Amino acid sequence: MRISAYIHPIRTYLPCTGVGRHMNHILLGLAQLNGVELELLFSSQWLGKDGKLDPLCPLRNLPQRTFSTPENTTERTWKLFGYPRMDKYLPEQIDWLYAPMETYIPVSKCPVAVTIHDVQAFETNLPWSRTWQHQWFRYKWGRWVRRALSECRIVFTVSEFSKQRMVELLGGDPQKIVVVGNGVEQSFFDIASTNPADLQRPVEASYTLIIGGLRQKKGGNHVLAVAETLLKRQSSLNIVVAGELEADYVEAAKAYPNITVLGMVPDEDLPQLLRGASSLLFLSPYEGFGIPALEAMAAGIPAIVANRASLPEIVGDAGIVVNPEATDAIVEILINLAENTQLAAEYGERGREHAAQYTWSRCTERVITALQKFA
Numbered sequence: 001m002r003i004s005a006y007i008h009p010i011r012t013y014l015p016c017t018g019v020g021r022h023m024n025h026i027l028l029g030l031a032q033l034n035g036v037e038l039e040l041l042f043s044s045q046w047l048g049k050d051g052k053l054d055p056l057c058p059l060r061n062l063p064q065r066t067f068s069t070p071e072n073t074t075e076r077t078w079k080l081f082g083y084p085r086m087d088k089y090l091p092e093q094i095d096w097l098y099a100p101m102e103t104y105i106p107v108s109k110c111p112v113a114v115t116i117h118d119v120q121a122f123e124t125n126l127p128w129s130r131t132w133q134h135q136w137f138r139y140k141w142g143r144w145v146r147r148a149l150s151e152c153r154i155v156f157t158v159s160e161f162s163k164q165r166m167v168e169l170l171g172g173d174p175q176k177i178v179v180v181g182n183g184v185e186q187s188f189f190d191i192a193s194t195n196p197a198d199l200q201r202p203v204e205a206s207y208t209l210i211i212g213g214l215r216q217k218k219g220g221n222h223v224l225a226v227a228e229t230l231l232k233r234q235s236s237l238n239i240v241v242a243g244e245l246e247a248d249y250v251e252a253a254k255a256y257p258n259i260t261v262l263g264m265v266p267d268e269d270l271p272q273l274l275r276g277a278s279s280l281l282f283l284s285p286y287e288g289f290g291i292p293a294l295e296a297m298a299a300g301i302p303a304i305v306a307n308r309a310s311l312p313e314i315v316g317d318a319g320i321v322v323n324p325e326a327t328d329a330i331v332e333i334l335i336n337l338a339e340n341t342q343l344a345a346e347y348g349e350r351g352r353e354h355a356a357q358y359t360w361s362r363c364t365e366r367v368i369t370a371l372q373k374f375a
Helices: 018-031 071-081 132-142 145-151 160-170 186-191 220-232 247-254 267-275 291-298 311-318 327-339 341-355 360-374
Strands: 002-006 037-043 064-067 096-099 112-115 154-157 177-179 207-211 238-242 259-263 279-282 303-306 320-322
Touching: 002 018, 018 037, 018 360, 037 071, 096 360, 112 360, 132 145, 145 160, 154 160, 154 360, 160 177, 177 360, 186 267, 186 291, 186 341, 207 267, 207 291, 220 238, 220 247, 220 327, 238 267, 267 291, 279 291, 279 327, 291 303, 291 311, 291 341, 303 311, 303 327, 311 320, 311 341, 320 327, 327 341
Parallel strands: 002 037, 002 096, 037 064, 096 112, 112 154, 154 177, 207 238, 207 279, 238 259, 279 303, 303 320
Antiparallel strands: none
């Protein structure tokens, strides 16, 4: 099977988001399969002087094919006008044009499969749904998403929640929406056997870890409320934040001595950071999947997640699902896990068993199986 994979290279550069991890792992996995010929397709603007992608891109050594026009301009015309058709940039013998990310690509030479990780743009009941930024986001996505759902032979997504929302909000055909999920790297499972006391820690006190920074869309207000209540309870538990802060949270975080902000953390440091924590706190109001919750479970620590969107589905009964607005209850859980090592270990063991079913190789198998089925 010959596959051309359209990508936004910058999204794959390390360290990257969950979508970037999905792109990297699925494409590297496909490239290793017997009987699969995979090449990348992207704008030539991303090529370095050596004719390859940036060294930060794990995909840089895969075969590649480029087009000369700028990425943003080209995609804008695809989505608005269905032009230019990209057939001339594909090899003569091609079985699939596949995008492991959200886009619309006009092609007639072969069937197209795209990946829509979530449809947050069309949700109307989120805390930010009435902002002009979200309404503009919804308008832009509205110009192409329904066309992609209609014209693409396969639409991949990462959770049953996201699939259901595509059906409910956009009228997507459930028969051709395929859930492939996400995986967890082996390094998170490996670190679970390490004694946290032997690790270098960002703070001396026990800490719960936040991944994704302090942002509204990651439940930043709920995290600040937890920090304030911990102080009122005179708890020594700290909150360590991995990721960038939105402007509104920079000064706010400084007001809490129990919050430590690390900024962007290299991917190779994340397993150790998780293993050293007493828990992961993930109060995001909307996630199409929520990889950090599974990474925490794989590392052997309890994952406390919001009862929102896909998160209850992803953690199942191995995670601790909470109302993100129930601050007092969340604080009680955090303190209990930090002090009761036996309870934390029980959740850690249960989480590891649950996370073991989420591997990138299984995700890749689901992709290739669907491509074979719908060819």
